[in-house]
Amino acid sequence: MKRSRTVAALLLGGISPLLFACGEDGPEEATVYPSVEACTAEKPASDCAEAFTAARQEHLAGAPRFASREACEAEMGDGACTPANEGMGSGTGSIFVPALVGFMIGRSLTGGYAQPVYFDRQGYARSGNTRIAETPLPPQRRDEIRQGSGGVSSSSGSYYRPGSGNSGKSFTVTTSGRSAGFGSTGSSRGFSGS
């Protein structure tokens, strides 16, 4: 046989909106809310509900997708994954995504945004396929947030649901430093390989 025995550990969710790629021009800090309740402690309730809905939509559309729970957990951490079809109403039942642990509201060049957030195995906050946090959170803190989000700890629906457990508090992620300046040529030329 000249073909691989199997392929595709990762079924690519692919599209990840960029949050912090523009260096000094981009947003430098965003607050992550593990629940709508945690959000309404700081912001108007209608903004929080709207942001949660937008983040959830984004999560359904753009979460990294894996062909098995093992493949997902290998990247996202033990117990961090959930079948993609739960709460999605479609899919084959064999695709796994990281469970949502919270959402962000922030400011970007194009206006406000809301983004889904989860953690990877190293403890970095991620959104889509993009790592958004400067530093990893320690495992204990991650567990607290997950429980606060009602995410993986829930048995009936692994997605974040508003009102299901709201002990989590908001936290922030930041970036800083001198840009190496890579990417300028491709950005101007519309690079797509050869």
Added chain:
Amino acid sequence: MERVRTAPRPQWQAKLDEIGFPFHTDADGTAYWDESAYWRFSLAEIETLEEAAEEVYRLCEKAVGHVVTRGLYEAVGLPRWAAPAIEASWKERDGRDMALYARFDFAWDGKGGPPKALELNAETPTSLYETAVAQWCWLQDVHPDADQFNSLEEALVERWQARMQAFPALASQAEAVHFACLMPHPEDEATIAYLQTLALRAGMTTKAMPIQAIRYDDASGCFLDDAGLPIRQLMKLYPWDWMIREETGRELVTAAAQGRIRMIEPAWKMVMASKGLFALLWELNPGHPNLLQTSLDRTGFPAGATVVAKPLLGREGSNVSIATLDAAGLPIGQPIAQTEGPYVDEGWVYQSFTPLAEADGNHAVFGVWMAGGKPCGLGIREDRALITGNTSRFVPHMIAPP
């Protein structure tokens, strides 16, 4: 070989979406993934392609060595000041600066003559996921018992495993490999996510990030990720010859030359990726059956020859033209075909024209994938035009008796 027309799978778009390949249709609504046909090869034909790829890759490696030992960087369109990184990495090409992958483009009609290598995309080859996954799943759906020249995924996992053996800190997960590309760029992000997955499967710790978010720390001479952690190993889906000309390009050359950062692909790959290498290949191996006459000088072709002009550091089929030349090397009349693009600055390479496989008005270029020096897969691009570009359709293949 034969181009077989066939009915696409019902709901083929949804099937591709589901396996993580939403890029099947171009923005203008035309299909990029085209399963209304496939190419069928005999095993002997595939073995002929494999042998040709292995042979020409070996010649390419020798030609890179020729450039490095003689310092012929201008001939491949590269600045001399990049030499320290190129030379240091070339010394470790069998170990810590090993190649990951590359893709040849071959022209071959299977009618008796040998396959001809048109070029080697040695740094940022496109259509990885289409080749390794999408056409594999297509075959599994439509002809599960048929074979395909496609062990690309397994071969790449093996490359990552080999890398771990060269770096104990990767094996112990004390160090990570960073994966970077332009973001936002859904296709490239998908490609690095796939490569990252294969590295993960080999047992590595990986981190993905936008290439624009890489930082440089002048005090330590280290490149940093978006978390401020040093980048020791960087898989970049972005050309070396652009990076070295960007803001911290010289710092990158120094860091790579000193082994403070290990790049994937390594710096010597920018020599191999230059189209100028094929001029050197012809000079070193004139008349080789798998090569076409190629030169940096267009006056060396016989009068009346049809010649393809390509930018030395071009990509995606941009700025390519095909014309018939007179005795002085000047085009006779209008070009037979040409494409526009941004690659007009760094010189040109001229190559004898040879026809691609053609069926029903479709011209097919055969992309043979290499993992290190080993051929491991085939991805076919088709176009109604003579020049294959970034919108040319991807058409699957299988190995089966006629």
